[in-house]
Amino acid sequence: MPIPVQELLKKKEHFERDPDRLPHDFRDEVFALEEQGEWIVQRAPDPIVEVPTKYGYLKKVPKQHLWHHKSCGQCGHIPGYSTSIFWVMRKLGYEYNDPRDQTSCTAWNYYASATSNAAAQAAVALRNFAAAYEVGYFPLIHCGTSYGHYKEVREELLHHPELRAQVREIMNKLGKPMVMPEEIVHYSEWFYAMRHEIAALQVCDFTGIAATVHPACHYYKLVEGDAIYDPDVYGGQRTAIVTGVAEALGAEVRTYSTWFDCCGFGFRHILVQRDFTRSFATLRKIQVMKEEADPDVVLTHDTGCVTTLDKSQFAAMAHGKNVGVPVMSEAQFAALAMGAHPYRVCQLHWHSADYRPLLEKMGIDWQAAWAEFQEDLKKLESGERKFSTWDDVG
């Protein structure tokens, strides 16, 4: 009784995870270590949204009371990225803590084989977790690399008692408790969890906007089990992050053949082989997107990815390559959808590729917005205003 091809296709339409075959849940070990007195597990504060993950269990994403673990590269190169995260959270009415005592995770140099050792890496992570715990807020990690690195650190700590002992010694010297959050949450997971609330406050129509998505390697290729995979997005076979937000906002997400590739940043490459980075970002990513999907915008969710995909394009343009697509985070994209100012909030003037045609397609008057921003600058230059506040950005 042979089966026709159509029957085969039907069988392959939908993946459903067998509940009897869920991989081991790391949280069991996290809580077991708490029971043994090894550390404190910081619970995700209510209200929470549960999101589906690659390994099938649900991840808790708190809506508010979040401690913003910021990204070095975002703050330094694309400040509108983190501003957009804060702005959206404020517009939705969720309170947060923007700490001044966070340290860099140091993972960039770690992944570039440049610095540090396991105990130092883990101590930095736990030092930041403790700082969040001490003020009673739950960590929200802005940077994809910090996020992936902290999850690797968690794995190392779970399985190496001698590492925990070393870190405990450091934490004792710092006078801080050993704390592990119940979940390690990336900001883009918060945006995914909140995508329908964001869409409910949308003021710009994005139905005519075509986007390509670059999922960040350090989000879903490091300790991939608790990255968001949703059966309703790509059939649960690719991470749903970013794509879910773009689709909730009405944009059309188009695929391309090199979506799985690195953006080109590569850590070591951006430091010591930058030509490789520029070539990879443009020839393997942007140009392929242009040829296969012709997007209006490239959306991603990590510092290095936005900067690399955006700021590499000038070099390829000089060689007459088929590039020239604006690149931004989904946080900026969502903020624009909700009516955020493209310069005061999203700070697109820090971006290299021309974003103005995109804003026009979104129905945003960038010339008027730029004039407003110039007025702000005049006030700052004249001393009339010392700095801009949330009240100034709308």
Place this chain on the structure above:
Amino acid sequence: MSQTIAVIGGGPAGLEAARGVAELGGNVVLVEKEAFLGGTPIREHYATLTPHFQPAEEAMGVLIEGVTSQPSAEVLLEHEVTACEGEAPDFRLTVSGPGGERVIECGGIIVATGFEHFDPGRETQLYGYYEHPDVLALQDLEAMLKDHNVVRPSNGLPPERICFVQCVGSRDRHIGNEYCSKVCCGVASKEAIEVRQQLPDCKVFIFYIDMRMYGYWENQIYWPAQEDYHVQYIKGIITEVLKKGDKLLVRGEDTTMGRPMEVAMDMVVLSVGMEPSKGTRAMARILGIEPNKYGFIEAANPPLDTVTTSRRGIFACGAALGPADLEDCASSGGAAAMKALAFLRRKPVTVA
């Protein structure tokens, strides 16, 4: 004390066990959840069996006939075991079927509930089984080969380039299946030969970690695949299968050459491994027999007693015990029949 042996599962191992019990003069009840006998080779539409290329239906037909022709064998199709009470040799096995529940009184039980193919949706590598129509699993290609209709599901055209990706769901610590599934290398090579027979113009590649060709399979399929059918074996793990135009872009590492590779294919066949079937996992619970960490039934006295389980009077055979080829399944089916009957017929030792 009942003299009946209950065999649970009507695949190759269960059929051989039931036939063995009957031919040795025992009474046997064979309980099968499907509406047909033959197990996975029939349910999944296997074209031929590895390594001898016999048509699967024909070969399984012989085994089925070997059971159904026995007067002392009763076959219960569409029945599932739901409970087990008592101790050996007085088990009371509750089975549920279209006619309702029934209790089978039996002195011994043989579990032959087999395996299921690894679901590529759980793969941590990016193989896109559920994303791309032209990514198939071994059993999907078997069905096409049986139908003599090997075509790309996306467009109905015969493929010009096919590759097999080995060790999907096997030898993979991330997934938790560290074991080798034993048969996939042989089955992939057999299917590669059959593709070349049916589509002589199609180029066939096999990407492997290392080919595991047990015993005579080396000469039966591995060398003929290369020397007679020009199947190309490339050592290296595949990491991604992506869509590029109307082709599949297969990416990975050529470990012989020590470099990354990227090749276009029309079809990709994932050589999925073996995992304990739902029935095997359920029987471990219902019958109270020890599974191993993967969910297969644990043999209690390895290596020389391969079929005795942790519970007295209950035996297991075939792929319920772990990855097994058909030869192993038939052999352990026979061994389980012998052990179960010997258990029932063993005379008690009397002390003078």
